[in-house]
Amino acid sequence: MSQGLVILGATSKIAQEVGRLAARENRELLLVARNEDRLEAVAGDLLARGAARVVAIAADLGDTSRHAELWAQVEAAMPELESVLLAYGSLGDQAAAEQSVDVALSELNTNFTSAASLLSYAAASLERQRRGVLAVITSVAGDRARRSNYVYGTAKGALSLYAQGLRARLFAAGVRVLTIKPGPVDTPMIAHMKKGALTASPQNVAGAIYREMESGKAEVMYVPFFWRYIMALIRAIPESVGKKLKF
Ligand SMILES: NC(=O)c1ccc[n+]([C@@H]2O[C@H](COP(=O)([O-])OP(=O)(O)OC[C@H]3O[C@@H](n4cnc5c(N)ncnc54)[C@H](OP(=O)(O)O)[C@@H]3O)[C@@H](O)[C@H]2O)c1
Structure with a gap:
C-alpha cells in the first residue's frame, strides 16, 4: 500500500520539490494551498511524475476558524496518514510590521499561531494512529531575534518551541516530530x-528534508x-553586542 x-502549503517551492520526490516513489499525496490555480498545476505535475493519488484542497491556512473543518476534510480524504509536512510561511516586510501592529500580528499568525493550530490537529490524528512523522519547516531565523527580521524570527522561534x-x-x-x-x-x-554563496537550492534542501523524513533519526535538522x-x-553573541549589530 502506498x-x-x-x-x-503545497505550492511553496520547497514543498513542491519534496512532493516531486514523494511522487517518484508513487506515494499518495494530499496537498493543501490557498491559490487554486497553482495548486491544480502542482497536483497535475505530481500526478504526471508518478504519485499514486493526489487530493488537492484549497484553503487559506491562516484562517484558523476553518481549521477544524479543513482537518475533517483531510482525514476523510486520507484516513491513514503516514506523514505531514507543514511548509507554508511568509517573510513579511519587517518595516511594515514595525509601523502597523495589524501587520505584525498577521505575520505572527501566518508563521506561528495558524501553524500551531494545524499542528495540533495533525498531532491528534497521528497520536491516535500511534505512528507517523510530523515535519515542521521553521527557520534559522527563529534561533535569534535580530533587528532586521525579528517579527518573522519570533514566529519561527515560537514554532520551533511548539514543535x-x-x-x-x-x-x-x-x-516522530522533525523540526x-x-x-x-x-x-x-x-x-x-x-x-x-550560502543560498541553497530548493532541490537540495528538499532532498535533505525528504531523506530525513523518510529514513532519518534527527529531531532538529539544519539544512x-x-x-x-x-x-x-x-546565538552566542551577547545581548550587549547583538543589540548594536545591524544584522
Ligand atoms: N526561502 C527561504 O530562504 C527560507 C528560509 C528558511 C525557512 N523558510 C521557510 O520555508 C517554508 C517554505 O517557503 P519557500 O521558501 O518554499 O517559499 P515560497 O515558495 O514563497 O512558499 C511560501 C508558501 O507559503 C504559502 N502561504 C503563505 N501564507 C499562506 C496562507 N495563509 N495560506 C496558505 N498558504 C500560504 C504561499 O502561498 P501563496 O503562493 O498563495 O502566497 C507559498 O506557497 C516557509 O515556512 C518559509 O518560512 C524559507
Missing part, C-alpha cells in the same frame, strides 16, 4: 533579496547542515 503524505513540545508529547505514541531549520533558500520567498554551527555562533 503511504500518504499531507503537505500544508519541541509536540515532540515530547508524541514520543510516547511512537510519532526543519533551513538557511536562505532560492525560492520566491527571498526573490527580492541578494543571493549569496544545509552547516547552519547548525553558524547559528550556534550567532
